[in-house]
Amino acid sequence: MVKIEHGRLQEHPIVDFKRGKEVTIYFNGQPIKAYEGETVAAALYAAGVRVFSRSFRWHRPRGFFCAIGKCSACMMEVDGIPNVRTCKVYVRDGMQVRTQSGLPDAEKDVFSIFDDVIDRVFPHGSHYSKFTTSKKARDFMVKRMRKFTGFGNPPRAVFQGKAEVEEIETDVLVVGGGPGGMSAAINAGKYGAKVLLVDENPFLGGQLIKQTHRFFGSAKERAGTRGIRIAGILEEELNNIENIEVRKETRVFGIYNGEAGAYQRLNDDEGKLLRIRAKKIVVATGAYERTLIFENNDLPGVYGAGGVQTLMNVYGIKPGNTGLIVGSGNVGLILTYQLMQAGVNVAAIVEAMPRIGGYFVHAAKVRRLGVPIYVRHTILKAIGRKSVEGAVIAKLDDRWQPIPGTEKEIKCDFICVAVGLSPTHELLYQAGCEMKFVPELGGIVPLRSKFNETSVKGLYVAGDVAGIEEATAAIMEGRIVGIHAAVTLGYGGEEAKKELEEAVREIEEFRSGPFGERIVNGLKKCTLESEVVS
Amino acid sequence: MKVAVIGGGVAGLSAAYFLAKSGVDVKVFEQKYLLYGASGRNSGGLTLQFNNEPLIRLAKRTLELYDSIQSEVGFNFLLRKDGYVKIASERDEAKLKEEVEFQRRNGVNVELVEPEFVRVLFPDINTSAFSVASYFADGGVVFPWPVVWGLAKGCRELGVEVYDYTPANVELKGNELIVKANGESYKVDYVINAAGAWSNEISKQVGVELGNKVYKEEICVTESLKPYVDPYVMDISTGVYFSQSMRGEIVGGILGSETTTLETKASLDFLTSYAKRITELVPKLRGMAILRQWAGLYDVGRNGMPVIGETKVKGFIQLNGFGRHGMSLALAAGEGVAELIMKGRSSIIEPFKP
Numbered sequence: 001m002v003k004i005e006h007g008r009l010q011e012h013p014i015v016d017f018k019r020g021k022e023v024t025i026y027f028n029g030q031p032i033k034a035y036e037g038e039t040v041a042a043a044l045y046a047a048g049v050r051v052f053s054r055s056f057r058w059h060r061p062r063g064f065f066c067a068i069g070k071c072s073a074c075m076m077e078v079d080g081i082p083n084v085r086t087c088k089v090y091v092r093d094g095m096q097v098r099t100q101s102g103l104p105d106a107e108k109d110v111f112s113i114f115d116d117v118i119d120r121v122f123p124h125g126s127h128y129s130k131f132t133t134s135k136k137a138r139d140f141m142v143k144r145m146r147k148f149t150g151f152g153n154p155p156r157a158v159f160q161g162k163a164e165v166e167e168i169e170t171d172v173l174v175v176g177g178g179p180g181g182m183s184a185a186i187n188a189g190k191y192g193a194k195v196l197l198v199d200e201n202p203f204l205g206g207q208l209i210k211q212t213h214r215f216f217g218s219a220k221e222r223a224g225t226r227g228i229r230i231a232g233i234l235e236e237e238l239n240n241i242e243n244i245e246v247r248k249e250t251r252v253f254g255i256y257n258g259e260a261g262a263y264q265r266l267n268d269d270e271g272k273l274l275r276i277r278a279k280k281i282v283v284a285t286g287a288y289e290r291t292l293i294f295e296n297n298d299l300p301g302v303y304g305a306g307g308v309q310t311l312m313n314v315y316g317i318k319p320g321n322t323g324l325i326v327g328s329g330n331v332g333l334i335l336t337y338q339l340m341q342a343g344v345n346v347a348a349i350v351e352a353m354p355r356i357g358g359y360f361v362h363a364a365k366v367r368r369l370g371v372p373i374y375v376r377h378t379i380l381k382a383i384g385r386k387s388v389e390g391a392v393i394a395k396l397d398d399r400w401q402p403i404p405g406t407e408k409e410i411k412c413d414f415i416c417v418a419v420g421l422s423p424t425h426e427l428l429y430q431a432g433c434e435m436k437f438v439p440e441l442g443g444i445v446p447l448r449s450k451f452n453e454t455s456v457k458g459l460y461v462a463g464d465v466a467g468i469e470e471a472t473a474a475i476m477e478g479r480i481v482g483i484h485a486a487v488t489l490g491y492g493g494e495e496a497k498k499e500l501e502e503a504v505r506e507i508e509e510f511r512s513g514p515f516g517e518r519i520v521n522g523l524k525k526c527t528l529e530s531e532v533v534s
Numbered sequence: 535m536k537v538a539v540i541g542g543g544v545a546g547l548s549a550a551y552f553l554a555k556s557g558v559d560v561k562v563f564e565q566k567y568l569l570y571g572a573s574g575r576n577s578g579g580l581t582l583q584f585n586n587e588p589l590i591r592l593a594k595r596t597l598e599l600y601d602s603i604q605s606e607v608g609f610n611f612l613l614r615k616d617g618y619v620k621i622a623s624e625r626d627e628a629k630l631k632e633e634v635e636f637q638r639r640n641g642v643n644v645e646l647v648e649p650e651f652v653r654v655l656f657p658d659i660n661t662s663a664f665s666v667a668s669y670f671a672d673g674g675v676v677f678p679w680p681v682v683w684g685l686a687k688g689c690r691e692l693g694v695e696v697y698d699y700t701p702a703n704v705e706l707k708g709n710e711l712i713v714k715a716n717g718e719s720y721k722v723d724y725v726i727n728a729a730g731a732w733s734n735e736i737s738k739q740v741g742v743e744l745g746n747k748v749y750k751e752e753i754c755v756t757e758s759l760k761p762y763v764d765p766y767v768m769d770i771s772t773g774v775y776f777s778q779s780m781r782g783e784i785v786g787g788i789l790g791s792e793t794t795t796l797e798t799k800a801s802l803d804f805l806t807s808y809a810k811r812i813t814e815l816v817p818k819l820r821g822m823a824i825l826r827q828w829a830g831l832y833d834v835g836r837n838g839m840p841v842i843g844e845t846k847v848k849g850f851i852q853l854n855g856f857g858r859h860g861m862s863l864a865l866a867a868g869e870g871v872a873e874l875i876m877k878g879r880s881s882i883i884e885p886f887k888p
Contacts, residue, residue: 134605
């Protein structure tokens with residue numbers, strides 16, 4: 001049995017949690033125990049806080065969700081500075097944290113009454129069309145609206161952090177230190193290109209670090225090794241190449257004509273604005289989780305699989321007592337296993353397809369643990385007022401419609417939606433890449449050459465941002481773009497050109513199996529026009 | 535009578551709206567989507583603080599029209615008259631004083647005020663960052679999107695066809711004006727060139743040299759805060775301006791500069807200079823996250839004045855060159871153009887004749 005103290009796992013069969021010094025933070029004035037190295041959001045979660053904010057308009061409760069600084073549900077006021085993403089900020093002794101947009105706080109918000117009535121009185125968009133005919137009514141409405149709108153409190157303190165500008169020139173900039181990005185950096189760097197690899201997290205490895213399970217795939221790409229170990233191996237390789245510089249906690253916010261803008265966090269009080277001029281840029285920003293449409297899907301306690309993995313495997317915090325998993329792909333199956341490993345019950349797995357999506361070995365393991373898998377079922381709604389208390393599932397007919405009378409209530413205190421990923425494509429749009437919706441690749445992806453160069457010259461993609469696949473493919477794509485970037489900059493000579501050909505051949509072979517068919521079909525749809533051989 | 539309006543921005547839609555009210559058959563052609571041009575990208579400042587009389591008149595009438603149009607079309611433009619403040623540092627003090635005197639002589643209720651006065655309006659402002667200000671109490675901010683949506687709604691209800699994603703070309707055949715769009719040819723009595731930054735090109739199609747200068751300006755917004763910035767603040771010495779939107783974002787930018795290419799890519803240079811200047815002006819905005827940034831294009835007519843009226847080509851009417859003040863000027867200009875077409879003349883737009 002896994003020991004739990006203060007909501008935190010004390011022992012884990014695979015991961016060894018190293019916790020820092022104990023500190024006290026104040027949440028809406030109340031002291032809360034936390035450990036250095038934890039994010040504010042993780043510490044609050046461990047302390048049992050479930051409502052992190054209220055939604056902008058209807059004041060619906062919002063809780064811990066993505067855990068990676070993307071969803072904005074965890075924004076709070078920290079030491080007088082509003083709209084701080086608490087999942088990206090580390091606890092500090094004496095820190096004052098307050099919830100926003102709720103009276104008196106997010107938990108007890110009196111405006112939550114809006115959620116019940118506002119749709120009847122003020123359906124969406126009606127603030128433009130109701131009470132408009134007289135000037136008096138309009139002025140009155142505008143004044144009232146201004147009382148209720150807005151999210152964070154006006155700043156109470158002047159942010160004291162120091163920030164300087166640093167200008168950097170490099171051959172290759174790699175954005176994202178997951179498997180794809182690290183592989184790109186290694187392969188460009190090993191032929192002599194000057195490489196800067198940045199990642200917004202304080203660690204490298206991307207989503208590999210959540211993957212405590214062993215890998216599949218070809219032996220050459222480290223099958224049989226656990227994801228978290230692969231991250232370590234790649235990082236060591238990176239560090240052994242002198243001309244690669246790595247900057248962690250560095251977030252690229254825009255690519256402007258070959259120049260990237262980034263913010264590097266140095267410590268609590270210091271940061272840097274980086275202006276990075278790069279001859280080649282590799283975007284390897286990965287993916288984020290899709291969610292499903294069902295009633296109450298925004299209730300605290302409805303998570304993406306990644307959020308739960310971060311909570312559990314990175315911070316060692318127990319997500320809840322009993323979970324319901326939606327989606328039986330590999331992620332859903334592995335997550336189920338990881339939860340059980342951490343001593344969390346899994347009530348059931350729900351799958352809309354008539355069969356289990358993931359690999360047989362994972363499914364067998366989960367079955368052995370006694371978790372029922374409901375195929376041809378879907379989730380209809382989450383039950384609960386401020387956080388998940390249960391869920392209703394139902395059987396689907398051949399036209400994917402729920403069959404009346406088959407509803408079943410499942411008792412659970414959190415729901416994990418593991419229905420796949422979508423590429424994190426924002427940076428590519430912003431940079432001006434030609435994009436296309438390709439369902440086989442998981443969403444909106446850039447058109448690219450066979451070396452993964454996009455329509456913006458010198459801008460490459462590698463890994464999930466190029467199309468949802470798996471870490472092995474990301475590493476292979478990273479190798480291709482890394483070498484291609486180096487070769488086109490004049491590094492590596494014949495040897496590099498030969499390896500490039502080999503790398504392209506290898507990924508083609510890797511995708512030639514039944515699992516790769518979908519990807520190959522998807523890739524055909526997003527080949528740059530200049531590359532299409534007619 | 536048939537009229538084609540090129541450009542679905544505030545100016546074009548206003549002209550279409552007033553013409554349709556008089557029963558004219560109007561078609562509006564927008565090359566992209568409504569809001570694609572400057573009308574959808576500006577910061578919504580409304581003021582009468584101009585330095586010549588015809589502009590003040592146009593702006594005054596526009597402010598009146600905001601009231602009547604919102605009532606007529608049943609749409610709330612989220613307009614707030616919480617004041618428009620121009621601030622200046624020492625070197626521009628004389629210029630601002632002169633401007634204020636001129637405006638007061640022309641009946642604009644504007645006051646020259648001390649920095650301390652501005653601090654009462656907006657407590658977070660750094661009063662040492664400027665030395666004097668001009669305050670116009672009846673100015674303010676409007677959300678440009680509902681202005682365009684509301685005008686388009688009003689137009690459609692009056693039977694105007696508003697075509698989006700429909701680039702149009704104007705041809706002059708003898709004395710006939712023909713607009714080609716949607717693969718069709720429309721023979722019209724009047725063409726109104728309200729194409730903003732694209733007006734030069736439209737004008738060229740009928741052989742009229744317009745010569746408007748095109749400017750690119752950039753804006754960004756922070757994440758949403760509860761509303762606490764009431765006035766629109768414009769620093770005439772640094773070109774930085776800011777206000778707060780109804781969603782609570784701090785909307786701010788820097789005055790634009792002339793460009794030769796019609797592209798709207800946002801830049802890192804803007805972001806860094808804006809961040810530096812805005813945090814000098816409002817130190818508490820340090821630490822705020824920028825939510826998004828964008829750029830827009832506007833055109834400026836001769837001597838910085840709009841170009842409004844009929845050209846040497848009979849029936850071809852200019853309604854462009856408003857610079858960054860389209861929201862403050864264009865409603866009245868559109869009304870004026872409608873009057874010109876219906877009655878043969880309009881005194882309010884007379885001074886802006888091509």
